[in-house]
Amino acid sequence: MSFINYSAREINCKLVYYGPGLCGKTTNLQFIYNKTRPDAKGKMISLATETERTLFFDFLPLSLGEIRGFKTRFHLYTVPGQVFYDASRKLILKGVDGVCFVADSQLERMEANIESLDNLRFNLQEQGYELDKLPYVVQYNKRDLPNAVPVEELxxxxxxxxxxxxxxxxxxxxxxxxxxxxxxxxxLTELRKGQ
Amino acid sequence: MLNAQMVMYEEELSEIQEIADQLQQDSRARTILIVDKNGQMIANAGAGSDLDTTSLSSLVAGNVAATGGIAKLIEEEEFTGQFHEGKDISVHMTLVARRIILVVLFDKGTTHGLVRLRVKKASEALSDVFDRLAVKQASTPQPDLFAEITDADIDNLFND
Known part of the structure; x- marks a missing residue:
């Protein structure tokens, strides 16, 4: 759910990175964090276990610049990928404006990808969203690994x-x-359409 | 179906700000944050520049969401209030009108009882403002801000 603040002239949106455990959602955010100018980002927060597995979420606020005099701010979240954290995943999807599904390209993670994608669709439906109507992109991660499935198959x-x-x-x-x-x-295109 | 977005106008924001300022004074709290349930901060009173309000808002929203999840599991309608007691600073969080979180950070300069008392009054006032805001948002046509946005505008955001 975007938040448009006419008083502060800001547009705020929430993006969620979804995908199976260890597919690289947190790594995506870490890279974005490391490569973004200090003035365009806030602190990255990771609620993780001692073994650095995401327990609740990672959070990264990004500010992209102005559009027609409005500051655009994006709040990036990841979900915990491990199957048994489903209750937490549902919470993080609340109020989402756009979803990125991060797939693990490795052959042995194919089943986990499919399961996670089904889970995404189901959890969105529970919140009254439809994946096919949301801003949505797919990322095939870990293309560098030798056991990566060809992109066409993925x-x-x-x-x-x-x-x-x-x-x-x-x-x-x-x-x-x-x-x-x-x-x-x-x-942003969806926001424009929605008006 | 997309969730309804929240729109904030100058007039309501200044009312919300007034409520936050008043609550800070009346409760003798350090800081007041008014955050929407998705973790976006709407207003604050008394937050110094050293306080990372963006992170705080997101974590508070996560906390309230998790507590809401617990409530659902045990078939409780909702937990409207939460309290975290620290050695020096404590945090009181209240869910207002089901979509706003009122956060009070306070120290030994006041008491939890006083905070709760003042929060109750502020919650009612906030509830009223957000109810009116919802009506206004539904009945006011939005300015053509987004219609004017071109593809080039969007592309320009990414030209570093």
Whole structure:
């Protein structure tokens, strides 16, 4: 749910990175954090376990600049990917403006990808959203690994509706900003349509 | 279906700010934050520049969301108030009109009882403002801000 503040001349939007455990959602945010000018970002917060697995969420506030005199601010969130944190995932989807599904390209994570995508669809429905009507992009992460499934195959299974999708290697940052930009652009376009 | 967005206007924001300032004085609290349930800060009183209000707002919203999840599980309608007691600073959080979180940070200069008492009054006032805001938002046509945004404007945001 975007928040438009005419008084402070700000547009605030919430983007959520979703995907199976260890697919690289937090790594996406860390890369964005490391590569963003200090004045354009706030502190990155990670609520993680001692073994650095996301327990509740990561949070990164980004400010992209002005559009027609309005400051655009994006709040980036990740969900915990592990299956048993489903209750927490549902909470984080509340009020979402756009979703990025981060898929793990490795063959052995294919089933986890499918399960997580089904879970995303289901959890959104519970909140009264439809994935097909939300600003939505898909990222095929870990393209650098030798056991990565060809993109065509991933696309067939994980992106049947043909939303914008990107190949990425979140550790080195390849594709990370392309994914974010595509999603932010869709969210802003959606705001324009909604008026 | 997309959730209804929240729109804030000058007039209501100044009313909200007044309520926050008044509450800070009356309760002798350090800081007041007014945050929407999704973690966006709407107003604050007494927050110094050293306080990271963006992070604080997001964490408070996460906390309230988690507590709401607990309420649902045990079939309680909602927990309207929460209190975290610290050695020096304590935090009192109240859910107002189901969509706004009123956060009070206070120290030994006041008491939890006084804070709760003043929060009750401020909650009612805030509830009233946000009810009116919802009506206004529904009945006021939005300025053509977004219609004027072009693809080029959006692309320009990403040209570093």
């Amino acid at each position: 696309r067939e299974v994980l992106n049947p509706t043909g939303v914008p999708d990107y190949e990425a290697c979140a550790v080195t940052g390849e594709g990370v900003f392309d994914t974010l930009k595509a999603l932010a652009k869709q969210v």
